[in-house]
Amino acid sequence: MEKITKRYGYLLANDRVDLEIFSGEIHAIVGENGAGKSTLMHILCGFIRPTSGRIMLDGEAVSWRSARDATFRGVGMVHQQFMLIPRMTVLENVVLGHELTRGPFLDRRAAERELKALCGQFGFDLEPHCRVEELPMGLRQQLELVRLLYRRSRVLILDEPSAMLAPQESEGLFRVLQRLRDAGHTIIFITHKLGEIFGLGDRITVMRGGRKVGTFVAEDTDASSLAGLVVGRELEDVVSPRTRQPGAVILRIEDLRVEDDTGRAAIQGVSLDVHEGEILGLAGVSGNGQIELVEALAGLRHVTHGRILLDGVETQNQTPRKARDRGLAYIPEDGPGVGMVEDFTLGFNLVLTRHWHPPFSSHCLLNLRAITRHAYSFIQEFDIRPSDPEFPGRALSGGNKQRLVIARELGQPHRLLVAMHPTRGLDVRAARTVHRALFEKRNQGKAILLVSADLSELLSLSDRIAVLYRGKLQGIMESCEATMAKLGRWMLGLTA
């Protein structure tokens, strides 16, 4: 890529970026939220067009009119948000838009043969007739890769592929990526987890503020100097002197039962307390009931049995607004349209959960001036970029969308904070800011329920850790007796 520039109005998302990718390498792209990583990769795969600059492929200038052109030349991308159709099977998703035909008919058998061959060759663990909605995230991601391989992609681009994977799943992914490289494919991946690059990536490109800082050989650098390059200065450590002991119970869950979307029991008889001034971590392999539990707490999912008490008052099966009025703040799992409204501006999104309260509205009218003032102070405190309340929500980078949701939730009065994967998609510095904020909330006496797939995050933040396995509570451990190995065992359902 030569002198790639992408301009959106006053904003330069990419500024004369030069990037060389060698055939058969694994190349990591790192940088702060909003640095322009996704934009650059979207340009490379034909998803968007650059304002200027050119792409050379095998020494020949190419110009993509659409992602289809790039696919046709062997360049494909797995996006941050998967583009699979959950109701369809693995095989159907693979052939979609690229069907093998025999005369006027779909040649399913040939397609299935091909799929099986790809799975065998690269170690994918996919059953062709399984429906995508039944697959865990790790396998959905493998499916996205298989789709690209089926289309004969040689250059595979992945945008934060490990962000939503459990540690075991990430290892599976990395093995697959190495096999693909050994078979001659070229892999480019974006990540905020600087530690995982070493041992996997051959070279690393760092971006900041739309520009390229440099490209480095992985062997010549290490995680901490890389972190310095990413944020452009030294990172401060997160320290958390505990200033008070846990107090009264704020959240009590009693013998809770909740069903998933298909009517199966997702939470079966869970009882749990979270106290004032306590961070309770919730661990589990994804799909063991975390989402259902959290949604029940937020008033988003029906409780079939049991009670949820917030400060002693029953809140189950009421509206989300009631739960918030009782003192709930809620950071949902990210995903399109979950924590924010993409069609609204940054400023409106920041008051979304209490726009009906003064000073944001009075006599049924929104007070725009108050909303803007509020937005400016939050944008500054949580370093949301660009710092423009009028900026459209949709155009924020992935990590800045996450910052917005966190700013809104931490900034409203609450007693209980339910946070699901709060640092997913955040760069190293922003993740530390969130960790610091959680400690501060704890010291102020809030109760915090923290769900995270990142075990080291859980271990360093939590006072106690509860483990969910198949919708049941496998056990609760004090942080002083918690280790990675013990957590791992409990998460697999081995002894409490």
Ligand SMILES: Nc1ncnc2c1ncn2[C@@H]1O[C@H](COP(=O)(O)OP(=O)(O)OP(=O)(O)O)[C@@H](O)[C@H]1O
């Ligand atoms: N359609 C758009 N209109 C206006 N600005 C945009 C648009 N898409 C992206 N941007 C801006 O371009 C900049 C770079 O965004 P990009 O998504 O490439 O960042 P990123 O490095 O991938 O960040 P993250 O780590 O948060 O995912 C951001 O400031 C973003 O707000």
Ligand SMILES: [Mg+2]
């Ligand atoms: Mg991005």
